[in-house]
Amino acid sequence: MSLARQVLVLQLLVLAAVVLAGSVLTVFDERRDADAATRREVVAIAESLAAADSTAAALRSPDPSAALQPQTERIRAATGTDFIVVMSPDRTRYTHTDPELIGQQFTGTIERALAGETFTETYAGSLGPSIRSVAPVYSDGRIIGLVSAGVTRERISDQFMRGLPLLLAVAAGALALAALGSALLSVRLRRQTLGLAPTELRTLYQHHDAVLHSIGEGLLVFGTGSDTAEVVNDEARRLLALPDGPVTRAQLPPSLRSIGPGTVKDEVHLTGDRVLVVNQDPVSFEGREIGTVTTLRDHTELQSITGELDSMRLFTESLRAQSHESANRLHTVVTMVELGRTEDAVAFATAELELSQQLIDRLTTAIGEPALAALLLGKVNQAAERGVDLTVTEDTALPAAGPLSARELVTLVGNLVDNAIDAAGTHADGERPWVEVTVRSDGAELSVRVADSGPGMSPEALDKATAKGYSTKSDHRGLGLALVMQVIARHGGTITAEMTYGSVVLVRIPTGGTE
Structure with a gap:
């Protein structure tokens, strides 16, 4: 394959791997962010309900369920949570999404709440795995009940899946844009390398370098509009006493500096101690002039x-x-x-x-x-x-x-x-x-x-x-x-x-x- 095609294939593979890895990491990151947001939400609901005076008053009443069940259901529907459970310190439920479970024991951890701490956990309860929070309810400095609010994993997954198509669309768009950029770069690279394969480019360079060092004529190549020589061979440096490194027109003898971009045939030029026969020809590629090639022959002797x-x-x-x-x-x-x-x-x-x-x-x-x-x-x-x-x-x-x-x-x-x-x-x-x-x-x-x-x-x-x-x-x-x-x-x-x-x-x- 040509160098341009190899670069294109490599870029596409790398870009696909990067986009895929980025998408996977984004999915995990979004899932983690969704869990964190759910924890903050259920903690806020549980703490707000536990801190309400009406909750403490209902817990002290003869029939807490009658006062709390309608209220918690309204809050659950408004906040989009899956359950809000108000219970006594001995785990007896006063409220639940499923009325049949009212009066039964709450399943889950409450020891930290009984110690006065609001916490969250992931637990597989009566509605399945969920992220829940538990907050204590105080009255006269004493814990008289607990409030638990939770959202099931199923609901979290449903919410995440609804946003997944947009995420995948963004990833696909990024991959398509990157592929388009790679294709354009490949076209440019193919034009600049003339569609040659790396081995062909290496061989061409080796031959080019060998020829430049072996020919007996001095060679100077200047690009169009450039004052710095793109090619200077050893013989040109010797004939013109040029130093190593880049060579500019200002370093050439005065008569050579005055040569224009046109064609020169067998002009005799003098340097400090040499008589040189100079030829120059413009070089064109695909109908566009790309520079000039100047050759120098030593006629001193x-x-x-x-x-x-x-x-x-x-x-x-x-x-x-x-x-x-x-x-x-x-x-x-x-x-x-x-x-x-x-x-x-x-x-x-x-x-x-x-x-x-x-x-x-x-x-x-x-x-x-x-x-x-x-x-x-x-x-x-x-x-x-x-x-x-x-x-x-x-x-x-x-x-x-x-x-x-x-x-x-x-x-x-x-x-x-x-x-x-x-x-x-x-x-x-x-x-x-x-x-x-x-x-x-x-x-x-x-x-x-x-x-x-x-x-x-x-x-x-x-x-x-x-x-x-x-x-x-x-x-x-x-x-x-x-x-x-x-x-x-x-x-x-x-x-x-x-x-x-x-x-x-x-x-x-x-x-x-x-x-």
């Missing part, structure tokens, strides 16, 4: 490798271009030799070779990291193809990468140079655009200065660009400064922008050494 590959591609293209250019120069030199212009051929070949080799020798000598040297050589040729003069200044000196890895150097310098080439090439005003790069390490600090002929960037624009958290561009450009900020923040550096001899961006990263 891939982004770094892509940057290195870009630098090597640029270097390769630079070498290919140089090879093509060298072939052109070689053909020119050969032709000039064939034409007999030997001196001109030597001068031409020497000048071209000297310029190219001078740049290569200077970069490989000044920069101890081959990947960075290759990157700058590639950027020189890339800038030239776009009509931008890129210069690596003479004071560039980087014996070693210092605290930065080769990947970090390529990311830092490559993105700054790309941004400068874009700015210089786009905003040139008649003059040939230029970019100037300086990379230095003096032992205590690594500095990267990139200047260009572009319009520059205000501190506010720099803050906005470096805080950018995502990009939807296919080549992921637009993340450049944000990636640069990751490297800077990782090593406790700073970045500033100013307008001096051009638009200058300066990055300083402490190396931990001394000058």
